[in-house]
Every structure is written in C-alpha cells, then in structure tokens.
Amino acid sequence: MLMSMEKTRGRRLKRVLVTLTVVVGVLAVAVGGSFAWLWTNADLSTVGKVRFGNELAVPPLAPSTVDEDGTRVFDLRMQAGSTEFRDGAATPTWGFNGDHLGPTLRAKRGERVKVRVRNTLDEASGVHWHGMHLPAAMDGGPHQMVEAGSTWTPRWKVDQPASTLWYHPHPHGATERHVQRGLAGMFLLDDEDSGRLALPKTYGVDDLPVMVQDVTFDGATFDHGHRFLANTGFLGERTMVNGTLDPYAEVGDERVRLRLLNASTARIYTFGFDDDRAFDLVGTDGGLLAAPASMNRVQLSPGERAEVVVTMRPGERRVLRSYPWRDGNGWERRFDGGDDSFDVLQLRAAERLRPSPEVPGRLAVDRGLELPEAGDAVRSRHFELRRSGINGKPMAMGRIDETVTRGTTEVWTLRNGGDMTHNFHVHDVQFRVLDVNGKRPEPALRGRKDTVAVPMGATVRIALRFDGPSDPDVPYMYHCHLLSHEDDGMMGQFVVVERGQRAGEVPDHAGH
Template sequence: MSRLKRVLIILTTVVVVIGLALGGGALYLYSDADVSTVGTEFRTELAVPPPAKSTVTPNGTRRFELTMQAGQKEFRAGKQTPTWGFNGDFLGPTLRAKRGEKIEVKIKNTLGEASTVHWHGMHLPAKMDGGPHQMVAPGGTFSPRWTVNQPAATLWYHPHPHGTTERHVQRGLAGMFLLDDEKSARLALPRKYGVDDLPVIVQDVRFNGAKFDHGHQILRDTGFLGDRTMVNGTLDPYKLVGDELLRLRLLNASTARIYDFGFSDDRRFALIGTDGGLLEQPTGTDRIQLSPGERAEIVVRMKPGERTVLRSFPHSGYGDGWQGRFGGGDDSFDVLQLRAAKALRPSPQLPGELGTLEVPDGSDSVGERFFGLVTTGINGKKMKMDRIDETVVRGTAETWTVRNEHGTPHNFHVHDVQFRVLEVDGEEPPPELRGAKDTVFVPPFKTVKLAMRFEGPADPETPYMYHCHLLYHEDLGMMGQFVVVEKGRQAGKVRTPHSHSGH
C-alpha cells in the first residue's frame, strides 16, 4: 500500500506540474497574442500609386497594359525584400475609366508561375472576369475586353489562382480601378487624385529578416495576420494635407485581417461610398469596419496645422474571446498620419444627396438561395473547378441568405454583381451596409440577406465565383461557382481551365 501511495503521489505531482505548465503556456500565449502599433513614429511620406497610362484605339477602346513581374523593394532602410507587382516592384498603377467606355487590358505574365488578374467588383462577362478559369501562363498574355456599365466606384484588381490566391496577393499583386460617371462628376466632392482624393491600400505585413514572413500563426484559423500595417506599400506613412476636406478611398487589401477604422482623436467623418459606389446621402460616423476585399470612401475635415492618425481599433464581431484574441479582434494599428498645412485651401460643403442606388431591394426577387459558411466549404461542399454549384437566369433578381455556421469569422464575395444587404440577423442593416456591396462581413453564427440581379451576358459554360474573401479560407476550398443562362436553358459543362499563352 505504501508503494501504491508513493506512485499515486508521484503521478499526481506530474499531472499538476504538466497542468501548471500548460496553463502557464496558454496564459502566456493569450497575453502575448494581441498586437498594437499605437504610438508609431511616422517617418515616410505616403507613396501614391501612379495613374495607369492608357491609349485610345480608333474604335474608341481605352487600352491599358499590366505586366506581372518579380522585383525587390526597400521597405526598410538597407533591406531589400523580394516582391511581386504590376508594372513595378510592388502593387500596381491605378486604372481609371468612365461609365460607357470600352476597355481592354493587355496582361503579360513574366513571373515563374501562372496567375490571374481578377477585376474585383466589376460587372463584366465571365470569360473576362479573371477568376481561376482565366489563368495566364508564365510568359503568356491575356487581353480581357468589356464595356463599363456601372456607377462610379472604387474597385480593385488582384490575382485569383485556385489554391494560391493568398500567397500571390501577399507578395504584392494588387491595385485600384476607379470608375467615374457623369452624375458623380457633377457633385462637389474632393476629386484631385493623390491630393484631396487619396487611394489608401491597407495591408498587414510581417518581416523575417529582409523577407516577408507569410506564415500562419499557431492557434489561428483565419489565415495570415501581420504585426504591422503599410499603406500603398509605405511603412509608417504620413500624408501632407493642403485642403479642408480629404477623401480617403479605403481598401482592405489584407488577406485575413479585419479593420475597424477611425481616427485617433475620435473625430467624426462622412461615409460617402461603399464597395459599389456612392451612398444616397453622406452618413456621419466615427468608425467603419472593413473585412478583406471591402472598400469605403470617407471624407474627413481637417483644420490648419493639426495632425490626426487613421487608426484601426479593437472591435467585436469575432465571436468568443478566443477568436477575438487570436483572430485579430483585440489588435490596434496606427495606419496613416494626416498632417494639415498651416493654411488650407477651402473646400465646398458636401452635397446632401449623392445619387440613387442601382441595386435591387428584394421586391422583385424570383427565388431564394441559402449558403452555409464553414471553413471546409460552402453548403457542405469544397470547391471543385469542374462543378457548377448554382445556375441563375439572366435578367432576374434573387435573394441570397448567407449564414456563418461556426465560430470563425468569414465574409462573402460574389463576382460580377453588386448587391443590397436587406437584413443582418433579421434586423435592418446599419447605415454602413446600406450601399451597393460586393463583399460583406459575416460574423460567427450571424445571418445576412442579400438582394442581387444577374445581367449577364449568359454563358452556361463559364462560371463566376462566390467565396469567402479571407483568402486562406478561399484557398482551402471555401468557394463555389455559378453560371448565368438564358431563360429555359441549363448549365453546360465547365470548360477545362487552361492558361492563356496568348490572346
């Protein structure tokens, strides 16, 4: 009995020691998991992506050229980081076109592997969408063509190769695509590109020596989360402001991080636009949350000589405390400092009315569909390139119900269309979700209802995508495909994906 007693005492001691060690380790990981760059010293003037050069052909087509290329960039003094970019070492130029224009973009791939260029938020034929079915082989070219037929908006472009989208975007392949129209041109809004109308491409990064560290951290299932941010490829950036009103076109180009943007002094600003264009009226607020892929246009008023910092604050919407801590919800970032000149050019007051939304309100929906989101797939199915998951009829509107069915944050992006958020968990959406959207955040165990219309053109064999835009989730297979068909027709067989070597 005494021997048994000694064995029990030893076993109990071992269990207690292991438990204390595990508990202490968990406590250390939890306490060390949040990130803050509040108090950053802003040393570098913000770079502004150059406007893309274009030519107009005799038939009136505006033609751009984009080259995917490898390079190096000195983000930090004396340290060259290997990168990818469009027409340069990192990110790409800002493309710009007007509603009604015919567009052609000649894409050349000089990388060592195939990639794509997807026009995020653009309404265009499926064959031109730049999804995983329109790969561009190394050394190859692809020239998508379409006519711009949607309102003025802040869109963007980025790669979309199935299974490797996260890595391609992390390396630097992204850029903005701005659309203009006659209605917005008549509005008294800041519009001097790079001066009082500023692209703000926000990415989170981490460095391992001179190189980017793109690894996923332990205890996180959202994907990559960096420990600092940069804007337009600039670390610790500041912007000199010379006007009373400054328009910021915010783009969350991170692959997994969700930002809750506001200012360090909690000043209010005007939200004037969402993913698909201008709101009907400006909305005053002090916070705007953007998940990966989402955009927002805001206007902030500056006073002579003052400084303020665009900051991402800790926020809810991650589910339980574990997800909030390890998924990034507890993190804080000083993103961009604004430095007003001692004398500012006067700006006109913002208009009270901005326009009319061109997205359906759900009253003419001819059908409903349900999409259940989990990291392993959508509606219990993992993405398959040769499977068409949904078939929609050209010219019809539908209501899609999207539910996050587990505890990990997700969002939902639909190619080709802009939609209206009808409900969030059965309630009217908040003001920041009442504009035209193509990407919407869906917190754990929450449900959103979306109204959208499918204008085509019909193509029963070439699909568009819908997917989670936390790109690690997309790469795991959290994506589906739909085709647009004429009434009475059925989906065809998906054409075998191929890489464009010339087009």
Template sequence: MSRFKRVLIFLGTLAAVFVAAVGGLFLTQWTGAQVSTAGQVEFRNALKVPPLARSTVEKDGTRVFDLRMQAGTTEFEAGKQTPTWGFNGSYLGPTLRAARGEKVKVRVANGLDEASGVHWHGMHVPARMDGGPHQEVGAGKTWTPYWKVDQPAATLWYHPHPHGRSETHVQRGLAGMFLVDDAKAGALRLPKRYGVDDVPVVVQDVSFDGAEFDHGKGFLQSTGFLGERTMVNGTLDPYQVVGDELVRLRLLNASTARIYDFGFSDDRGFALIGTDGGLLEKPETLRRVQLSTGERAEVVVRMRAGEKTVLRSFPQDNYGDGWQRRFGGGDDSFDVLELRAQQTLRKSGPLPDVLTKLEVPDGKDSARGRYFGLKMSGINGRKMDMGRVDETVTRGTSETWTVRNEDGVPHNFHVHDVQFRVLEVDGRPPQAALRGAKDTVFVPGGSTVKLAMRFDGPADPSTPYMYHCHLLYHEDQGMMGQFVVVEKGQTSSVKAGGEHGGH
C-alpha cells in the same frame, strides 16, 4: 502500499507540471496574440501614391492598359531588400481609371515563373473576362480581357485569383485599384484631385523576418495570416500632407485575413460617401467603418490648419466568441496613416446633401431565394470543385441570397460580377455603413445576412463566376462555389476540370 503512494505522488506531480506547462504556454499565446501599434508609430515616411496607369485609345474608342506581373525586390525599410511581386513594378500596381460607357482592354502579361491571374474585383464583366480561377495566365503567357464599363462611379480593385494560391499571390504584392468614373459623380462637389485631396489608401498587414516577408500564421487561429504592423500603398509608417480642408480617403482592405475598424485617433466624425459599388444615396456621419478583406469605403474627413490626426483601426467585439476575437485579430489595434494639415488650407465647401440613387435591387422583385452556409469545411457542406456548377441563375432576374456563418470562425462573402444590397443583418435593417452597393460583406460567427442582387448577364452557360469567403486562406482551403448565368431554359455546360491554365 507506500510504494503505490510514491507512484501516485510522482504521477500527480508529473500531471501538475504538465498542466502548469500547458497553462503557461496557453497564457503566453493568449497574451502574445494581442497586437497594438496605437500611439507607437513615428510616421517617418511620406505616403507613396500609386501612379495612374498609362493608357492608349484605339480607333474604335477602346481604352487599352498594359499590366505585367513581375518579381523584384522592394526596400520597405532602409537598407533591407525584400523579395516581392508587383504589376509594372516591384510591389502593388498602378491605379487603372476608366469612365462608365467606355470600352476597355487590358493586356495582362505574366512575367512570373508560375501561373497567376487578374480578377477585376467589383467589376461587372462577362464571365470569360472575370479573371477568376478559370482564367489563370500561365508563366510567360498573355491574356487580354476586354469589356464595356457599365456601372456607377466606384472604387474597385484588381488582384490574382489562382485556385488554391490566392493568399500568397496577393500577400506578395499583386494588387491595385481600378477607379470607375461617371458624369453624375463628376458633377458633385466632392474632393476629386487624385493623390491631392482624393487619396488611395491600400491597407495591408505585414510581418518581417529580417528583410523577408513572413507569410505564416499562428497555430491557435484559423483566419489566415495576421501581421503585427500595417502599411499603406506599400509604405511603412506613412504620413500624408493635406492642403485642403476636406480630404477624401478611398480605403481598401487589401489584407488577406485581417479585418479593420477604421476611425480616427481623436474620435472625430467623418462622412462615409461610398461603399464597394459606389456612392451612397447621401453622406452618413460616422466614427467607425469596419472593412473585412476586399471591402472598400470612401470617407471624407475635415481638417483644420496645422493639426494632425491618425487613421486608426480599433478593437472589434463582433467576431464571435472571445477566442475568435483574440486569435482572429479582433482585439488588435493599429495606427495606420497620419494626416498632417498644412498651416494654410484651401477652402472646401459643404458636402452635397444628396449623392446618387442606388442601382441595386431592393429585394421586392426577387424571383427566388438561395441559402449559403459558411464553414471552414466548405459552403453548403461542399468544397470548391472547378468542374462542378453549384448554382444556375437566369439572366435578367433578381434573387435574394441568405448567407449564414455556421461555424463561428470569422468569414465574409464576396460575389463576382454583381453589386448587391444588404437587406438584413440578423433580421434587422443594416447599419449606415452597409446601406450602399456592396460586393463583399462581413459575416461574423453566428450571423446571418440577406442580400438582393440582379444578374444582368451576358449569359454564358460554359463559364462560371465565383462566390466565396474573401479571407483568402479560407478561399484557398475550398470555401468557394461557382454559378453560371444562363438564358431562361438553358443549363450549364461547364466541363469537368475547367478551362484554367490555357492562356
């Protein structure tokens, strides 16, 4: 009996040690998962502003851009060279700019040693020009998409979309802005001098292992890569000198998994004037604007002479449960960009009371509804298949799509080619930040959104567009589906295996 007791004591002690070790490891992981740079950044580097891309105009009026994907090295920190990718340079790419009604052509050359591509995120384009996984550009190959710009002024962007490899390609630096202008927006009294009072703000989270990028992710979280610091336009610890009372920031969340809740360190209000697809109907005064991966927002902040304020990302409580907030980044905070006002500022008048009229449907003329359940296992229970068309829509019709997060992990939802209106969030009207034209929307755990969109074509039964979670690790794992736009009575003719890799 005494021997039996000794065995029990030994096993009990062993179990206690194991439980204590596991508990200690979990506590360490729990504590270490929370990241904050708030109040700790020195802001030593002047913000780099991506140059406007050069273009030529052909005889028929087509504006032509050249983009070359290439590998190189970038010195983010003094004396440390980091291997990176970029368009027309070592990291990120130039800002493309075109006006509504213009015909554009982009000669995309792939100077990498593997296939990649360029998707025009937010752009209304023919399916064959979309730059999704069916239009991969092989190593050493060139692809030349062309289309007519037919949408309102907006802050769009471009990035790779290779099937199963989008996260690492974007993370390495392949991304840039594409600005669309139009006459109505140009006539409004808004800051519009690029790089002066109208500033692109491409936000990414990063992690360095020495001079190398760290592209890994923690084993207790499932959102994808989460870095422990941020940079803007490829600039670590950035500041921007402001010479005007009003400054317009075109915010782009170009991270692959991290979600930001932007505001200012002194909690000042700002005017939200635009979302993914362009200007709002009127400016909305806010103190926070949340952007999941791929989303954009145009904000205008008023500065006083000689002052400083910091663009900050604040902790967020709408990820789902406490586990998702802690290990998915919801508890994190970052100081992103310091604005430094000069001692004398150029005067800026008030913003217009009215900006535009939205060109997205309101759901009243929807011809049908569709449902999309988001899980890590796929959308509506199916992983992406290049040869399978999941939905077929009729050109010229409007639809209402209901999207629900069914597994509690933070997701969002991006639809190619169209801009949509958010009709409802969990059965209620959307908040101000979601009342504009959108192409990407955050869908927290357990949440449901209803979206109204119209498919204006052109019809192409043989080439699909994508819808997917834009947390790119999730996309790469198969959280993506395909739809084709057809004329009434047509059916899909997409071939098994798709068309990718042939450019």
C-alpha cells in the same frame, strides 16, 4: 509473509499515485501557464509606436491609349522584383508594371476597355477585376489563368456607377500567396453624376487611395506564417499603406477623401481617427451612397472598400487608426486579431488650407444606386459558410454549384454556423444587404456591396440581380475573401444562363 507483500504493494501503489498526481499537477500548471502567456501576448498594437517617417506613396495612374474604335487600352505586366521597405533591406516582391503593387487604372462609365495582361513571372497567375460587372470569360477568376510568358487580353464595356474597385490575382489554392507578394492595385470608375458632385476629386491631392495591408518581416523577407491558434489566416505585425511603412500624407485642403481598401488577406480593420472625430461615409464597395452618413468608425473585412471624407484643421496632425473589433467572442477577438490595434496613416494638415465645399446632402441619384429589391426576387438560396467549404462542399473547378437566370433577382441567405468569422464576395454583381440577424443593416452596409462580413453565428440576407451577359459554360465565383479560407476550398461557382437554358460544362483548359 503474504500480508507483508500486500503492504509493500500498497505502499508502492500509493507512491505511484502520488507521483502521478504531482506530474499531472505540474503539467496542468505548465499548460495553464503557457496558455496564460499565449492569451496575454496574443494581441498586437502599434498605437503610439509608429514614427510616421515615410511620405505616402500614391500609385501612379496607369497610362492608356484609345484605339480607333474608341476602346481604352491599358497594359499590365506581372513581374518579380525587390522593394526596400526599410533602409538597407531589399525584400523580394511581385508587382504590376513595377516591383511592388500596381498602378491605378481609371475609366468612365460607358467606355469600352481592354487590358493587355502579360505574365513575366516564372509561374501562372491572373488578374480578377474585383467589383466589376463584366462577362464571365473576362472576370479573371481561376478559369482565366495567365501562364508564365503568356498574355491575356480581356475586354468589356464599363456599365456601372462611379466606384472604387480593385484588381488582384485569383489562382485557386494560391491567391493568398500571390496577393501577399504584391500583386494588387486599384481600378477607379467615374461617371457624369459623380463628376458634378462637390466631393474632393483631385487624385493624389485631396482624393487619396488608401490600400491597407498587414505585413511581418523575417529579416529582409516577408514572413507569411500564420499566427499560432489564428483560424482567420495570416495576421501581420504591422500595417503599410500603398506599400509604404510608417506613412504620412501632406494635406493642403480642408477636406480630404480617403478611398479605403482592405487589401489584407485575413485581417479585419475598424477604421477611425485618433481623436475620435466624425467623418462622412460617402461610398461603399460599388459606389456612392444616396446620402452621406456621419460616423466615427467603419469596419472593413478583406476586399471591402469605403470612401470617407474627413475635415481637417490648419496645422493639425491626425492619425487614421484601426481599433479593436466591436463584436466577436473572447477567443476570436484574442487570437484572430479582434483585439489588435494599429496606427495606420498620419494626415499632416498645412498651416493654411485651401477651402473645400461642404459634403453634398444628396449623393447618388436613383440610377446610381441601382440596388435590387427583395420583392422582385424569383428565387431564394441558402449558403452555409464553414471553413471546410460552402454548403458542405469544398471548391471543385469542374463543378457548377448554382445556375441563375439572366435578368432575374434572387435572395441569398448567408449563414455562418461555424466557430470563426467569414465574409462573402460575389463576382460580377453588386448586391443589397437586406438584413443582418433580422435587423436593418447599419449605414455602412446600405449601399452597393460585393463583399460583406458574416460574423460567427450571424445570418445575412442579400438581394442580387443578374442582368449581365449569360454564358452557360464559364462560371463566376462566390467565396470567402479571407484568402486562406478561399484557397482551402471555401468557394463555389455559378453560371448565368438564358431562361430555359441549362448549365454547360466548365472547360478543362484554363490557361492563356
């Protein structure tokens, strides 16, 4: 009897083990199949699928007045509205002086400027002047919020070379959402040196602003949801330029200058043309290069800019395209957008083109470059970039993380030891990229920069000179410009002080 019971238990145990094996096998096949489906369907491509049926909108130049003391005055109004990106579908949007995006501000080196920023939204927002050298209290970071119904009037003197800058909100914890809704615009600076160069410079004709963003629609509304397994942040299904879907631009000149701005919140673009033609890179974030660099790809992470000049032939149609990344591991490329490709903008050349001069062999004079030298550094600092924070600390509005002395140069080492790509933006200054993983930077990183990509596992060294006004109480920011990372706390604060001075206390009132 006992042996019979043991045999029965043995048979039952065997059946249970067999059943468990089958269940585990089925689950493994299901999970493996699901992962295989995710892997296969993770990349996006609009190459060859864009009809290019809408003429590119060129943001208008913002009107300005000049005060009695010579100050140039602009007015920006943050407002809610709706925009018809597609026929019959009105999408709720935000904009400056209009329903979506903002006008292009333009000023000259040496001018004093003032911007009256009025917030007619139903929540607080702000305006950060990305790439601008100016006092911390005028910078438009999270400490200079503009409350609903209020006005903020920053003023400063333009003291930097001709360059392609931009403006956007910077509310701590909500920057991604505010930019996605449409609060962004360009700010162009001119100077005498660049004005004498034989570069395309007729705004909207042979000198085009190209503000690239990625979007996804859910019916008539934006879908800002993050892609499954994407650590970078929001990755849209298609691109638009200056708020125009499927855009084309008519070109009437032999050479056209494209001021490329990656205004997306997380996506990294590798720009080139569909026929792989070479173009001249003439400028980066903070201004012109010393000499043009011929290339057929330029990669921009969020917030970065590049000025390129492309030569067109009569009657041709060429497409500005974003290609898959040239680096990154398999997971990152697949799920963080590295394998994606987009047809971004079509250029349509007229049958007869106005002749354009050759791109000058020399661009920025030494004064125009104004890049700091590593040999002048009086201090080095290290920044470990992680999704959870910089140097192990998430952003705290009341904490000053670094104190720098006015008039000094420093070398900062940026190390990305995490499992995803980041980038690094520093307010107020334009820095020199010294090396990437110990090697000389590629041409696109040899100019004046305020934002630089730091790929997974990479180490980037930069030299910065802090020669602006000091203020021990009001900080500037440094942060990852993948905006969901910034919103989640991947940001720190520094103040500029006089020699021997200490950092003060951050004001506990930030609104205007």
